[in-house]
Amino acid sequence: MKYRLYGLAGTRSIRVSWLLEELELEYEFISLLPHSKEILAVNPSGKIPTLLVDNHPISDSAAICLYLCDKHPQKGLSAPCATIERAEIDSWLYFAQSELEAPVWAYRKHKKTTQLIPDNLKINIKDWVEFEFSRSVETLLTRLGSRDYAMGDNFSVVDIFLAQIGQWARHERLAIPEKYRRYIDRIWARPALARARQKEKGQ
Ligand SMILES: N[C@@H](CCC(=O)N[C@@H](CS)C(=O)NCC(=O)O)C(=O)O
CATH class of the missing domain: 1.20.1050.10 (Glutathione S-transferase Yfyf (Class Pi); Chain A, domain 2)
Structure with missing residues (x-):
């Protein structure tokens, strides 16, 4: 899995980068302003954070974080679905x-x-x-x-x-x-x- 995080210091992207660090995963952090053309290309709201998973964009910090916890359950930072x-x-x-x-x-x-x-x-x-x-x-x-x-x-x-x-x-x-x-x-x-x-x- 290749993770590329679009975010900016001082914004909600810290939720995702913090979680990626807790999970000890490799990721690239790209600092961008909201509504920049790179963000708009992957998230129509122009908001950050957006995580690219093998180039597939996922937006909204909670959705991104739950996806990462589900994908990498070994650290136990969430719980299995339907429990x-x-x-x-x-x-x-x-x-x-x-x-x-x-x-x-x-x-x-x-x-x-x-x-x-x-x-x-x-x-x-x-x-x-x-x-x-x-x-x-x-x-x-x-x-x-x-x-x-x-x-x-x-x-x-x-x-x-x-x-x-x-x-x-x-x-x-x-x-x-x-x-x-x-x-x-x-x-x-x-x-x-x-x-x-x-x-x-x-x-
Ligand atoms: N529900 C979204 C909210 C994202 C959001 O509002 N991000 C702010 C930065 S912390 C932003 O990009 N704001 C630009 C704007 O409101 O137009 C999430 O949790 O990721």
Whole structure:
């Protein structure tokens, strides 16, 4: 399998490069801006990340990551299809993207300093973002309970998403309870992430 990842430092491509490092797979990282012609040629939304698997493009970070976990199950970062554990992993990933990430991403889009949507569409959604995000964090922490990782005793693909989204929220200075902060810090210290960040920066 030949993996070529289209991405950019500071974006969701880190989820995929981090996972590729955890899986100890060889891959080429190509740094590209969203909507560049190379991206548009493989993903009509112009968004990153997109992973080329033997030149076949797969877009959307969760879909890419689950594909990689299924293809390379030896590290146990997901679970086999149609098992309760896999349903739990899918549930966490849908929750992470639709409930935890959504307000943070909307907040970024409406900031004066970003150019993700036209300026004339920007409105002040800070109160709504804080409300939605804190509600999702409460759910996350209740689900996490006293576990070290989302799936229990072992690190999984879910932890990449929960930590990366939390780190984004931290950058946006959204309130992060101490328990979530400690969880993020622990996951963020993984050597595979450090390697992925270096690779994305071309170092
Ligand atoms: N659901 C997609 C979202 C991808 C996405 O929005 N990527 C951002 C970079 S982090 C992007 O390319 N934004 C450009 C835009 O919104 O037009 C995923 O999880 O991969």
